[in-house]
């Protein structure tokens with residue numbers, strides 16, 4: 001019993017019950033609900049099969065055990081039974097069909113992206129399309145209709161089908177938002193497409209906030225390749241798009257009176273954009289919304305010290321990422337750059 005209790009406790013700990021916003025068991029969208037249904041269906045069938053098999057097993061153990069010492073009597077032997085053979089062939093076939101039909105149905109439903117290309121009379125896309133590019137170890141989200149790009153933060157309207165073009169710029173990654181759906185590989189050579197729908201409510205974090213993860217082993221920092229998802233109603237989403245567009249032309253000036261801006265322009269601007277207007281394909285994450293984020297590098301607590309520590313030695317936190325260490329910067333410069341970054345906001 002002690003062992004059973006220990007195993008049970010371990011299971012609960014390892015299942016990460018504190019991170020409800022990362023749970024497939026609390027689906028927050030149509031696709032997540034479909035996948036949850038499949039999970040429950042297959043698990044129930046498995047439990048049912050195990051219950052029947054173990055019941056028969058233990059009945060056989062008990063009924064045909066040697067009753068007393070010296071009792072060498074052999075029970076009646078049964079050889080060949082068409083009835084039994086038919087039953088134990090038919091039941092598994094039936095169970096496989098029960099699992100296969102909905103699985104195939106939902107798989108094809110998810111792959112139905114014909115509406116991705118649909119346009120209204122004026123030629124505007126009818127549905128939101130997001131181009132996702134996975135990189136070592138961060139995510140870029142491009143909104144081609146709006147001409148804006150974000151990194152590490154996916155913002156979506158609630159209750160609508162959002163269509164995704166998934167691609168990778170280096171190795172194979174996989175796009176997964178546990179509470180909402182996925183996972184689907186991001187490849188270098190070909191584009192994978194599917195759609196997801198997002199509920200407003202999420203369990204655990206603040207409402208409408210989910211987290212996504214990379215679900216394909218891609219290198220030493222695979223487990224740290226997280227991104228944030230914000231689901232908001234249409235009006236808020238449109239306001240967000242407008243605010244993102246206002247960053248057009250934003251850049252850091254090396255001659256600025258703001259020491260942080262000047263230092264950023266000298267050391268960081270070569271790779272990091274601070275305007276959200278653009279297309280995908282940047283070599284480093286866009287920092288236009290850095291001040292709005294709630295994590296540094298996708299997983300560290302969002303504060304000044306972590307920002308400074310990250311700039312000084314990114315490899316310490318996310319081994320194998322593409323950013324070089326900026327440990328040659330003075331403490332004053334690092335301090336000023338962190339202040340500058342934490343001030344880069346598009347939301348109120």
Ligand code: CUA
Pocket residue numbers: 134137172173174214215216217218219221222223225
């Ligand atoms: Cu990217 Cu794992």
